Amino acid sequence: MRHLYIHVPFCARRCSYCDFAIAVRKRVPAARYVETIRREHALRREREPGWDTPLDTLYLGGGTPSLLPPGDLADLVTTFALNSDAEVTLEANPDDVTLDAAAAWSSCGVTRVSLGVQSFHAAVLEWMHRTHDVAAAERAVETLRAAGIGEVSLDLIFALPAGMEHDFRRDLERAIRLAPDHLAVYGLSVEPRTPLARWVARGRTVLGDDEQFAHEFLLAHEILTEAGFDHYEVSNYARRLPQGGSRRARHNWAYWNDAAYAGLGPSAHGFAEGIRRWNVREWVAYERAVARGNDPIEGKERLTPAQRALERVYLGLRTVAGIPAADLANPSSSRSFLAATDAGWLTTRAGRVYATPSGWLMLDALAAALTTSPEGG
Ligand code: SF4
Missing domain, CATH: 3.80.30.20 (tm_1862 like domain)
Known part of the structure; x- marks a missing residue:
């Protein structure tokens, strides 16, 4: 960590x-x-x-x-x-x-x-x-x-x-x-x-x-x-x-690059090996739990492969690092991908796919379309 x-x-x-x-x-x-x-x-x-x-x-x-x-x-x-x-x-x-x-x-x-x-x-x-x-x-x-x-x-x-x-x-x-x-x-x-x-x-x-x-x-x-x-x-x-x-x-x-990180303090989140977890939100409850020697974690979830795929696409497209085109199944034949490229929201260079600034304006929809459409992979 x-x-x-x-x-x-x-x-x-x-x-x-x-x-x-x-x-x-x-x-x-x-x-x-x-x-x-x-x-x-x-x-x-x-x-x-x-x-x-x-x-x-x-x-x-x-x-x-x-x-x-x-x-x-x-x-x-x-x-x-x-x-x-x-x-x-x-x-x-x-x-x-x-x-x-x-x-x-x-x-x-x-x-x-x-x-x-x-x-x-x-x-x-x-x-x-x-x-x-x-x-x-x-x-x-x-x-x-x-x-x-x-x-x-x-x-x-x-x-x-x-x-x-x-x-x-x-x-x-x-x-x-x-x-x-x-x-x-x-x-x-x-x-x-x-x-x-x-x-x-x-x-x-x-x-x-x-x-x-x-x-x-x-x-x-x-x-x-x-x-x-x-x-x-x-x-x-x-x-x-x-x-x-x-x-x-x-x-x-x-x-944004999907690295593991840890969190301490009320409401702090951590993420490692596909598991996200978070502490109790309120300071008073957090302090009380720790003072009693209890773990202040409020919840955790293991992301499913589909959630991990969506997250990797979403995080990658947020940055200028983009994502490997190989992470999208057959991007060149995906209707969502082609439509986003035609609209100027995505570009492809050297085997990687990038969101443009106008693509960043609709990042959620873009990531969802690229990971959930049956033809988009
Ligand atoms: S209330 Fe505190 S945490 Fe929230 S925006 Fe203002 S300074 Fe930041």
């Missing part, structure tokens, strides 16, 4: 669109949290092989991992054996980034910070219930650089509701001016039981349509690739390097 995700569930408040497993806390129980993760880790090491392998990537996601005081964060990171060139990513909110905190993150081994910027429009940030303002996002990038964090990634959200006066082109241009190493660009989605879902149900918020979504998705592709970024996965862009290659997120790249 060379890739580990740790879920840090605490947030200062819930953003309007967020349905992640979070615990809103004024005061984060950081020492208790770190101790609980260490106990889960010890329990896994006792019961399963592979937990002592040094990690290639460690990802602290949330929630808001940057809410952990630097000393507790260092205790957490140093729990794990890391390879000398390991990628250690910390998700951070811009208003948690101070020079002292960022220097401490860098000293304990954090190599990469993923900043939840979301937008450079003040009204949008307010609507999202974000805790930071535009200036904090810009300051945070400078501070991370000054503290020696080698890689900075920015998250942006597009396809915002009508009437927000949101100029997504401006967001992209301001992000580029900050010279990030990486950008993650997500379309807004409405998840059940979120404030956004309630606003939509009451008619208070009117969502953008598919046309707006497609326009802004392709606008990001055009502007960011022109600015020197490699659009290497549906939602992710990596700065191209002068010596070739680009600054891809190695942890996420492992997910």
Whole structure:
């Protein structure tokens, strides 16, 4: 197991669109949290092989991992054996980034910070219930650089509701001016039981349509690739390097390439040898289970061969790595394949099949058609 995700569930408040497993806390129980993760880790090491392998990537996601005081964060990171060139990513909110905190993150081994910027429009940030303002996002990038964090990634959200006066082109241009190493660009989605879902149900918020979504998705592709970024996965862009290659997120790249990974913390998922499993979602239940010495796993499933085939096609088509044409039975005679190629959604090069940016707009349907149609294999 060379890739580990740790879920840090605490947030200062819930953003309007967020349905992640979070615990809103004024005061984060950081020492208790770190101790609980260490106990889960010890329990896994006792019961399963592979937990002592040094990690290639460690990802602290949330929630808001940057809410952990630097000393507790260092205790957490140093729990794990890391390879000398390991990628250690910390998700951070811009208003948690101070020079002292960022220097401490860098000293304990954090190599990469993923900043939840979301937008450079003040009204949008307010609507999202974000805790930071535009200036904090810009300051945070400078501070991370000054503290020696080698890689900075920015998250942006597009396809915002009508009437927000949101100029997504401006967001992209301001992000580029900050010279990030990486950008993650997500379309807004409405998840059940979120404030956004309630606003939509009451008619208070009117969502953008598919046309707006497609326009802004392709606008990001055009502007960011022109600015020197490699659009290497549906939602992710990596700065191209002068010596070739680009600054891809190695942890996420492992997910998309079907690698085994482990998870610790509430709601964390793991995947190995065709088995997916996940921990109990809520922090309080998770903490209680671990404190009693119980396994906090809530469920697991072994994927069927058909599910594995669909997943491999879906994951492969998400990225510029594509999939071997041989994974699709007789692609050249498959009606689904030919229709998708004619529509410009798929291309084939050197025995591999790739989704184009317009194909990425309909990835779910594409993967399902290619794996379930009787003639598509
Ligand atoms: S900071 Fe992130 S995890 Fe926390 S509520 Fe906002 S979107 Fe959700």
